Amino acid sequence: MYWNEELECLPLEKLREIQLQRLKDTVKKAYEKVPYYRRKFDEIGVTPDDIKTLNDIIHIPFTSKADLREVYPFGMFAVPLNEIVEIHMSSGTTGKPVVAGYTLQDIEIWGEVMARCLTMAGATKSDIVQVAYGYGLFTGGFGVHYGARKIGAMIVPASAGNTRRQIEIMRDFGTTILTCTPSYALYMAEVAQEMGIEPTTLKLKAGCFGAEMWTEAMRTEIERRFNLSAFNIYGLTEIIGPGVAHECTEKKGLHVFEDHFLVEVIDPDTGDPLPDGKRGELVLTTITREGMPMLRFRTRDITSIIRDKCPCGRTFLRIERIRGRTDDMIKVRGVMIFPYQIEKAILEVQGVEPHYQIIITRPQHLDEIEVMVEMSKETFSDEIKHLENLKKKLERRIEEITGIRVKVTLVEPKSLPRSEGKAKRIIDKRSLSE
Template sequence: MIWNKEFECMSEKKLKALQLERLKQTVQRAYEKVPYYRKKFDEVGLKPEDIKTLDDIKNIPFTSKADLREVYPFGMFASSLSEIVEIHMSSGTTGKPVVAGYTRNDIDIWAEVMARCLTMAGATKDDIVQNCYGYGLFTGGFGVHYGAHKIGAMVVPASAGNTRRQIEIMRDFGTTILTCTPSYALYMAEVAQEMGIEPTTLKLKAGCFGAEMWTEQMRKEIEKRFNLNALNIYGLTEIIGPGVAHECIEKKGLHVFEDHFYVEVIDPDTGDSLPDGKRGELVLTTLTREGMPMLRFRTKDITSLIREKCSCGRTFARIERIRGRTDDMIKVRGVMIFPYQIERTILEVQGVEPHYQIIITRPQHLDEIEVMVEMSKETFSDEVKHVENLRKKLEKRIEETIGIRVKVTLVEPKSLPRSEGKAKRVIDKRSLID
C-alpha cells in the first residue's frame, strides 16, 4: 500500500526536474530571507542564480548544529514570527538548543510525509495508532500525531512512560499500530508478561520504531514478542522531525522522501561526496520547508545510499540503517546526551573528584546509564548516611541536566582507571553493530 503514488513512484527524470525546481526556490528563499545564509553565500561568492543543476548543490556551504546555535533562537527562520504556527526544539546538549519553526504549510508537509511512513507500516483510516513518542518540544510525538490524522486513523496520544497503563490501553482499545523507541517496545513486552498479558495476543500488526540506533536482532525480538512488523523510521528536528525516511515492507533500507528532502552522503573528514553504497555522513537539504529551510545540513549520522529498484514500487532512494555518529554524542532512549553535560554536573557538587565513567547497558531491552564517580577522601571516610545523601543528590542533579534517570555509584578515591592520553569516559555495552 502506497499513500501518494504520484510522488512516491515518480520517474527519475520527473523527480530530478522537481528537485531542481524546488532546490532553486529554496536557495532563493534562504538567501533573501535568512541573513545567516546570505552571509555564508557571500563569503564564498555564490549567488542563488548560480544553482543551475542538481550537481551545483556541492557548491553550497554546509550547515551544522553550531550554525543553528549561533543564531539562537530565531535566526534561521525564513518566515516572520506571525507566520510561524509551531515551535519545536532539540535538547540543548552542548549549550543552546536548536529551535525549529513551522509555518502552516510546513505542518501540512510534515503530516504528508508521516502519512507515507504510517502507510508503509500498513496503517489505514481503520487503524488505531498508539503514539508513545513524547509530546512537547521534541518532534516525535507530534509528527506521528499529524500523520495519523492525515490518513484518518484514530490516534491515541499516550506519550511516553506509565508502561502498565500503556499495556492496558493496547489491550482495551485494540491498538493496531505502535510508535515508540525500539527499546521501549521490548520493555513494554516484558511488562505485559509481568501483568499476565501475553503480548502476542494483542491486536498490534505493525510498529514504527526510531529515535535511537537499533539492531536487526532487536527487530526480530520485537517481532517475536508482539507478533508484529517492526519498521525503522528516521528524522531529525533540524530537517522536519520524524518523517524524513521510513522502511517499506521489504526492510531493505529506509526510503527518503526525495520530493521534500535532497539526500547526500559525504566523507566526514573531507566533505567530498561519496558514491552510492559507500558509508559516510548523511547530509540533508529541505526542498519545500518554508519556516526554516535547511541547506546541506550535516547530520553526523553514518549511513550509505541505496538506489537499486525496490520491489515495493517506490522509486525514492534509500538509506541503510544508521550505524553510528561522527562525534561522541550518546543517544539514550531517543535523547541526545554528551559526556560534557554529566561532567559539568559532577564538578558542581562538593564531595566528589572529577574522575568518572559513564556505563551504558541494555539489561532489559531499555537503555540504562550508570555513572561511577570517585569520592573525595573526606567523603570516603564519612558516615554512610552522608554518602547515601550525596549519591542521591548526584542522581537528582544529573537527571535534571540530561532529562534521564541514572544510577550513580560512588567509588573509593583513585579506583577508576587513569590515562595519559584521551580519557575513556564512556563505556557503551549495548550491541549497536549487527
C-alpha cells in the same frame, strides 16, 4: 500500499526536474530572507544563480548544529514570526537547544510525509495508532500525530511513559499500530509480561520505531515478542522531525521522501561526496520547507545510499539503517567501534537480555571497555560455572565483531536503568583533560 502513489512512484526524470526547481527556489529564498545564509554564501562568493543543476549543490556551504545554535532562537527563520505557528526543539544536552519553526504549510507537509510513513507500515483509516513518543517540544509525538490524523486513523496520544497504562490501553482499545523508540518497545514487552499480559495476544500488527539507533537483531526481538511487523523510521528536528525516511515492506533500507528532502552522503573528515553504497555522513537539504529552510545540514548520522530500484515501486532512493553517529563512534585504542556492533553480539548469544550498557574507562593510559549485560531470569539461577562460560562467549563474540577485547560483566535481570525515551547505552568515564 501507497499514501500518494503519484508522487511516491514519480518517474526519475520528472522527480529530478521537480527537485531542481525546488532546490533553486529554496536557495534563493534562504539567500534573500535569512541573513545568516547570505553571509555564509557571500563569504565564499556563491550566489543562488550558481545552482544550475542538482550536482551544483556541492557549492553550497554546509549547515551544522553549531550554526543553528549561533542564531538561536529564530535566526534561521525565512518568514516573519507571525507566519510561524509551531515551535519544536531538540533537547539541548550540550549548550543551547536547536529551535525548529513551522508554518501552517510546513505542518501540512509534515503530516503528508508522516502519512506516507504510516501507510508503508500498513496503517489505514481503520487502524488505531498509539503514539508513545513524547509530545511537547520533542517532535516525535506531534509528527506521528499529524500523519495519523491525515490518514484518518484513530489516534491514542498516550505520549511516553506510564508504561502500565500504555499496555492497558493497548489491550482495552485494541491498538493495532505502536509508535515509540525501539528500546521503549522492548521495555513495554517486559512490563506487559510482569502484568500477566502476554504481548503477542495484543492486537498490534505493526510498529514504527525510531529516534534512536537500533539493529536488525533488535527488530527480530521486537517482532517476536509482540508478534508484529517492525518498521524503521528516520527523521530529525532540524529537518522536520520524524518523517524524513521510512522502510517499505521490503525492509531493505529506508526510502527518503526525495520530493521534499535532498540526500547526500559525505566523508565526515573531508566533506567530499562519497559514491553510492559507501558509508559516510548523511547530509540533508529541505526543498519545500517555508519556515526554516535547511541547506546541506550535516546530520552526523552514518549511513550509505542504495540507489537500486526497489520492488515496492517507489522511485525514491533508500538509505541503509543508521549505522552510528559521527559523534558517538567510540574510538577505543584507536579503533572505531559502534554500540550497534556490541548489541549485535549480545543478541546472538543465548541467556542474556537485550539490555546493556557500555562503560569506557582509562585506568592507566589505556582505554578499557566494560559491557554490562543483563542475564535472563533462567540464566540468573544457574551455576557459577555456566555464567563464566557465558561471559567468555560474549567477550569472544564482541571481539570477533569489533576487533577489541572487552570485559563483560553479567548483572542481575532488570538491574540496568530502563529508558522511556532514548536509551543511554554508553558511559564514557575517560577524562580527556589529561
